[in-house]
Amino acid sequence: MSPASDRPDPEPPLVLLDTAPQPVGRIFTPDTRATFEQRFRVVDCGGDPDRFDALLPEAFAVVGQTDLPAARLERATRLRAVLNVEGNFYPNVDYPTAFARGVRVLGCGPAYAQAVAEYALGLALDLARGISREDRAFRAGRERYLGDGNADAVLLRGADVGLIGLGNLGRALLPLLAPFRPRVRVFDPWLPDAVLAEAGVEPAGLDQVLGDSRFVFVLAAVTSENSEGGRLLDAAALDRLPAGARVVFVSRAAMTDYDALLDRVEAGRFLAAVDVWPDEPVPADARARRLEGLVLSAHRAGGIPAAFAEIGELVLDDLTLLARALPPVRMQPAAPELVGRYRNRPAG
Amino acid sequence: MSPASDRPDPEPPLVLLDTAPQPVGRIFTPDTRATFEQRFRVVDCGGDPDRFDALLPEAFAVVGQTDLPAARLERATRLRAVLNVEGNFYPNVDYPTAFARGVRVLGCGPAYAQAVAEYALGLALDLARGISREDRAFRAGRERYLGDGNADAVLLRGADVGLIGLGNLGRALLPLLAPFRPRVRVFDPWLPDAVLAEAGVEPAGLDQVLGDSRFVFVLAAVTSENSEGGRLLDAAALDRLPAGARVVFVSRAAMTDYDALLDRVEAGRFLAAVDVWPDEPVPADARARRLEGLVLSAHRAGGIPAAFAEIGELVLDDLTLLARALPPVRMQPAAPELVGRYRNRPAG
Amino acid sequence: MSPASDRPDPEPPLVLLDTAPQPVGRIFTPDTRATFEQRFRVVDCGGDPDRFDALLPEAFAVVGQTDLPAARLERATRLRAVLNVEGNFYPNVDYPTAFARGVRVLGCGPAYAQAVAEYALGLALDLARGISREDRAFRAGRERYLGDGNADAVLLRGADVGLIGLGNLGRALLPLLAPFRPRVRVFDPWLPDAVLAEAGVEPAGLDQVLGDSRFVFVLAAVTSENSEGGRLLDAAALDRLPAGARVVFVSRAAMTDYDALLDRVEAGRFLAAVDVWPDEPVPADARARRLEGLVLSAHRAGGIPAAFAEIGELVLDDLTLLARALPPVRMQPAAPELVGRYRNRPAG
Amino acid sequence: MSPASDRPDPEPPLVLLDTAPQPVGRIFTPDTRATFEQRFRVVDCGGDPDRFDALLPEAFAVVGQTDLPAARLERATRLRAVLNVEGNFYPNVDYPTAFARGVRVLGCGPAYAQAVAEYALGLALDLARGISREDRAFRAGRERYLGDGNADAVLLRGADVGLIGLGNLGRALLPLLAPFRPRVRVFDPWLPDAVLAEAGVEPAGLDQVLGDSRFVFVLAAVTSENSEGGRLLDAAALDRLPAGARVVFVSRAAMTDYDALLDRVEAGRFLAAVDVWPDEPVPADARARRLEGLVLSAHRAGGIPAAFAEIGELVLDDLTLLARALPPVRMQPAAPELVGRYRNRPAG
Incomplete structure (x- = not known):
């Protein structure tokens, strides 16, 4: 031995x-x-x-x-x-x-968790404050100074935040969110309520996480249940999001209906940052490339x-x-x- | 009475x-x-x-x-x-x-501190990971997937971070940085070392803050000493920054030599996010609008x-x-x- | 000049x-x-x-x-x-x-705050677990092993905690309590609710702080209003405390009715740790010296x-x-x- | 299935x-x-x-x-x-x-971790400030007021703290210690350095943990290596502790030489709180019952x-x-x- x-x-x-x-x-x-x-x-x-x-x-x-x-x-x-x-x-x-x-x-998986968590927070702050959108406007000579460019800017402090999934990624993200003192609701059907409570978050159903959160982070692993058995985030689910929500997608794409997602971003219902795509590379003429309400990212969250x-x-x-x-x-x-x-x- | x-x-x-x-x-x-x-x-x-x-x-x-x-x-x-x-x-x-x-x-001033701090962190994470740069590339059909777009991506976790000034803004930023467990050095000539130590940071001279930090946040108030009496961040000071540093400017512009700053960003010496400008509005033909190594922001950090x-x-x-x-x-x-x-x- | x-x-x-x-x-x-x-x-x-x-x-x-x-x-x-x-x-x-x-x-005052806060937490943990009481029992040959001596032992984690006063002392104590994730209610008539909320605690009236807290820390400064104008913690106030509460007195004594306090400790209504006394030195024959439900301390919280x-x-x-x-x-x-x-x- | x-x-x-x-x-x-x-x-x-x-x-x-x-x-x-x-x-x-x-x-095991951690902190604060010792003195009419009873009182804030073992107990204790901003060294031969660094502590050898810590927590599990193969904390190890150290024993007794421990406490070399004993119940005439430098506890840390x-x-x-x-x-x-x-x- x-x-x-x-x-x-x-x-x-x-x-x-x-x-x-x-x-x-x-x-x-x-x-x-x-x-x-x-x-x-x-x-x-x-x-x-x-x-x-x-x-x-x-x-x-x-x-x-x-x-x-x-x-x-x-x-x-x-x-x-x-x-x-x-x-x-x-x-x-x-x-x-x-x-x-x-x-x-x-x-x-743990090797990627910090990289993804930092990136997810960066995307959320971008959505909260329009960082990449206003950088583009500035380069185009359309920048708006002071309060004028901030009409839809929101704080993360004290916000209602929803997490879909509390695995490696969620657990790496939570401490980064903590100093913002958010109210965090988590949907994770694999975890008992007590584990969520110990992590300082509120257990919630998917509908509640979507309906009550200004910021939503999609972090779950893809399983037979949440993809093949019907996408977890289909059109009806996405419609539960409050107007003006900011949604960050950094886990695999299969659980989300991307057509429905892009429709809603295009309509100005909410803002989204997307790092994972149903087909990669994304087709050259994909409409996602033109949406102002989107932060686009090419599967870059973890691999640094x-x-x-x-x-x-x-x-x-x-x-x-x-x-x-x-x-x-x-x-x-x-x-x-x-x-x-x-x-x-x-x-x- | x-x-x-x-x-x-x-x-x-x-x-x-x-x-x-x-x-x-x-x-x-x-x-x-x-x-x-x-x-x-x-x-x-x-x-x-x-x-x-x-x-x-x-x-x-x-x-x-x-x-x-x-x-x-x-x-x-x-x-x-x-x-x-x-x-x-x-x-x-x-x-x-x-x-x-x-x-x-x-x-x-305290009313703006949280807004500025969240924005400063968002800018730093953008610089760390190229969020707005790669969003622009994606829109132009030049996106790079997975590790290919991440050659210069860095973590904030465990990084050397420098703060110039620890007033309202710095004090609002420190708790947001804390979960990244950075090593934070602060230059603030108005504060005794013990106050910095109580805040969990290391007192340091300006040269050390600039020379030893991967991330630098410029947060100081403008005073007669650091603007009229010679800019605090002149060309020589900026040259102390390590190659590849990420510098966030969210306090007033008068203490920085902007020509020198833009020269160095253009040369690829370091990356910067700039929210305050010597002249606002920025002239239409300013070269800043074209620099890839810059995140541009129109004095939007606080006024939300x-x-x-x-x-x-x-x-x-x-x-x-x-x-x-x-x-x-x-x-x-x-x-x-x-x-x-x-x-x-x-x-x- | x-x-x-x-x-x-x-x-x-x-x-x-x-x-x-x-x-x-x-x-x-x-x-x-x-x-x-x-x-x-x-x-x-x-x-x-x-x-x-x-x-x-x-x-x-x-x-x-x-x-x-x-x-x-x-x-x-x-x-x-x-x-x-x-x-x-x-x-x-x-x-x-x-x-x-x-x-x-x-x-x-700030020089004493950390010393008092650490001491107050030490007293609270003593009351929570009977540390000094069971040490005395052990020396007398009456120790009880394992669960037998723990019938009234409680966790601080997740407890309802009340603070009377949020000045230097309370502000030094709060971070020490934070990892226990208590629900903290604070009575401080000198502070607006928003300041308490920013400190992560709930503003509350005195009656609510007393009635809903398992642990209470008395930290307020003595003023004309809370001593000469009627003691803040008189018999009626003390009767609001839930059975089995643990109360820590580390601020000046004038705001508390000590006879009423000792009556209730003697009757087993709650447990208390007392560092400040109406008359110091305490008379040799004071009944406080004999009460099992008391942790006695001779004005030692700050002066280390x-x-x-x-x-x-x-x-x-x-x-x-x-x-x-x-x-x-x-x-x-x-x-x-x-x-x-x-x-x-x-x-x- | x-x-x-x-x-x-x-x-x-x-x-x-x-x-x-x-x-x-x-x-x-x-x-x-x-x-x-x-x-x-x-x-x-x-x-x-x-x-x-x-x-x-x-x-x-x-x-x-x-x-x-x-x-x-x-x-x-x-x-x-x-x-x-x-x-x-x-x-x-x-x-x-x-x-x-x-x-x-x-x-x-996880069910006991919080109870043990809170108790260990309570014991450490008792040793830091003499809570149970001075309570006994007060009951005997020998209390010393203000600074007079505080000659050996120390803060936990900023202290050098050593942990022997970072399992369930150590991991529950660390967050409770964090707001004191200690410098924590940990000896745990079962964990790679990176795990300790992620936990925010310094990996160290046993000698260094003992020699450089004002507060030491003994939390390790008993194994064939650290008990049968020679006690981990034998006389020589205990002699490395600095004068005036405060040592908390809440894990099983077999890894410590208790005779050597009590000799040193009796001689005033350091102070200790002991919750676990080589023989339980402790003999009626054990000298431990009489030592002023000891906080005695009857295996009560976890079973609440x-x-x-x-x-x-x-x-x-x-x-x-x-x-x-x-x-x-x-x-x-x-x-x-x-x-x-x-x-x-x-x-x-």
Whole structure:
């Protein structure tokens, strides 16, 4: 039971890398890579499935999104952990087999949470104050000074704020909102009320979150229930938003009816910032590109250099703990109950 | 000593309004105005100096920016307070005479602080992540997806942040920055180190604030020292900023060399968001309108509806206290030591 | 106008010390004293009124509680500030004359606020959990293990908390309470509701604060209204407290009916921690000494070494600012409206 | 796969209770119990192993500390979760078998964390200010007024604070400490530095935590390494504490050399508050009962009514999620890596 001891192992544990579509050099800075190599025998198998299969029986961990059906997992007799390097869990791993074999399956969603939360707040403040809209006007020689350009400007302080989903993203956003002393209502059907209350927010139904919030953040993961089974944010749901609301979309697009969304922004019903789109790239002639009430963003909320570098650190820290026979603490463990429900598609 | 009692005065104290350039209806909502009229005898003297002079001897308070030289103050034998309704103190009041006569002189700078602070944070997040720049690119069909548009994106979390000035604005901004856990250095020559330490920031010289900060917020009041006596932020000072810094200008322009500033933004040395300009309106052909590294804003940081309405509330609350012979607590008292130093010009 | 310049004065300003009953060495640490002597000509006039009177015409500031009637103030032609070194303002200064002459009158109440706030929280947690009571039981061999000694133990988290008074002490206490996420109601007739709301608490009448709070902190200053005009916390008021309340008394005693208080503690109606007493020292045979439901404290909340040392720092920092013709920022300015109302007696 | 659906199951899942030594009525309030019965078929098997064994094959969950060796687990074909109702994991469950069979094993340590954290802060403030010591003196007629009793009183604000262990308890304590703005160093060999940095504390070795802290909180779980393998806090470790330190012991006693501890408190080297003892009850003639530098507490930190009631709520909330095929979020999952290391003994 070599990894069960705190003493350094005579032979460092073998870790197989297969990080595509992430380039290895993007998630491991030179410093992180150096420490990684010091503590583990690291073999990059990217693009070489034969090599991967040859080494798998000796592997302590796999870092990446390699397909791991039951047959492969059964050959991986020393495998303790699979650490993916994207923000979501995909259906390419036979999770029940992994769990039954005591293999930890970890995701790096937490690496993106701060980047997305800061971006979501930036988008909300832009919508609150018309920052990008008035910058455009200024460049066009149409700027309005002092109060004249502020007719629809609102404070975030004390505002009614709604969150759809309180996972990694929501939990990273809440502290950023706290000094504004908002009244925060959260719709998250996966969490008991007490958890929301402990987080300092009010549990609420979707209708209430939409109907009572001046600012709404859409942060939920896409599941079979909220996309295939009928979009969570369809036209009727969007109509519940109060006039002049500001809505920030930073989670996957599948749960929202985008035609209905753009209709309402075009009609001036509310303002929106959109970072995720049903089809990416967005068609060249999409009307979204012309709407004044929109802040447009090209799926940029999470993928910033600091987040990529953090992935490497998460992986290194948790592998180090696992090699000492301690539980991982930085990455997100796949929940046996949820892995079958996600409908995330790879971003790339 | 009628106002020395907590009992309601049989004759409500007389308050003279002269709020120009602020329209009375902008700072007093109907509700605030109704309560105001209930508690005081309110006479609007806007544009009628004769009426003002006729009523002055009976006035308990003046609300506005009326000129109050010594001669007028001496006739105002019952005057207890002058409450201006702009964010700064102007040289149109004979402050020493007012102080010697026990007249409170109050300003409503605090009403704007939250609006400016939220805006400053919004500008900083825009600079951190390229929100308005990439929105423009998206509209032009040049958007870059995922990590491709994020090469220069940075987190605010854990960043080195510099504040120039820790007055009302800085104090409203600090709590908004706190959840990002920045390291904050502050240059404020009017404050002892212990006050900065109590505020959770590090006292620093101007050079250190500029040289060591990834984000800089320029928040200081303009004084004879930092404008007439040589601009605080001249070319040499701006050259201390690290490459890639993000600088937010939301206080008056006189302390900065704008030519030098725009040169450096144009050269890509750093990014800046500018809300205050040496000449407003900005000339139509100003090069600022074309710089990609700039977020342009037309003096919009403070003057939003919520701030205007708060002015009326501040005035009403403090007048109510003064009429009960209690000290005002919401507006900012003019400091005898500072009134001679300010070089603020009216915004309108 | 020597002090109106930022340049060091050729002759340092003269400061007269008369700090009794505070020993000079208790409030000025050697370091603080050294800096003080460097920046000012400091003369200790303690116990020598003739010397004081001889130097007064040249004095820039007086540090201490020296009597300053109008006649003396009129001779003090260069006097800019009076800085007392106790926590309260006493009636030995002719305040209107001082204000008319442009003399700053400053108190060092803020130096004690943190010490009192920490102590008040410590007393509240003692009452919540029976810390001192069960320590006594343990020493007597009567300790009860685990849940057995915890029948009346309560959490502070989420509790209804009432504050009577939101001055220096309340404002220092609120942040310490914040992480417990209490619902805080405050009775303070000197503050408008908006100030309380900004502080994150609910304005409430005295009856509501008493009736709805599990924890009550009595923090108000004593005034003519709440002591001579009928005690604020008389028997009827105390009867509003819910059964099992925990009440912390750290402000002056005059506003409370102590006989009624002790009757109720003795009867087991509620628990109390008492730091201030109608007569100090408390008589040897006082029944308070025997009550199990009481935490007894001998006026120890504020006067700790760190608070005394902070007084010297406050004095030095504000004098330094005043000598640079800048406004003081650390000590508390005497409010013209309030100086006639206080009924504080010197502690010593 | 009945529990895999969100629709209510026609037959409510069977939950077996076996909560000893916790009385069922202490952890389930009538309200919680009523909801529990509504959602589940609840059978109390306390004290009836035959009944337990008869029902086990149908059980969806077991709530309690029943022994679950492999043989029993293999008969529990529908078992999804084991929820213990004490604060620790004991060696009476065959954890590897449970994990391999996809059975969630959950503990209710989080229910106690707030109670312990508030108590630990209360003990620290008592030690900082001598609250219980001076209360005893007052009762004995030896009270010292004002500064006289405060010679060794210190502030928590800005203090150097050390935590030994950052698990549930430490994480509940940190937010309570935050408003005191301490410098917090943490020794926790199970956590990477980045996790400590994210929590706003400094990672440190044990020697540094002991040597540089004025306040030390001992919060770690007992493991084979820190007790059997040599006590973590032996005489040499305790000698690193600075003179006048204040040390709070609220975690299990086995990692500390109590003789050495009491020697040092008796000698006046430092002050300590002790809630856990090597032998409970403490012998009647133990010298600890007589030491002035000690705050004595009879294992009372966690077991308060609010904590017991929270256990029932945690159990109900997580069972409800599990029955909806969602992951539990309130209780603490047993970590496969740690279950073999704990050396906790049942408290009762």
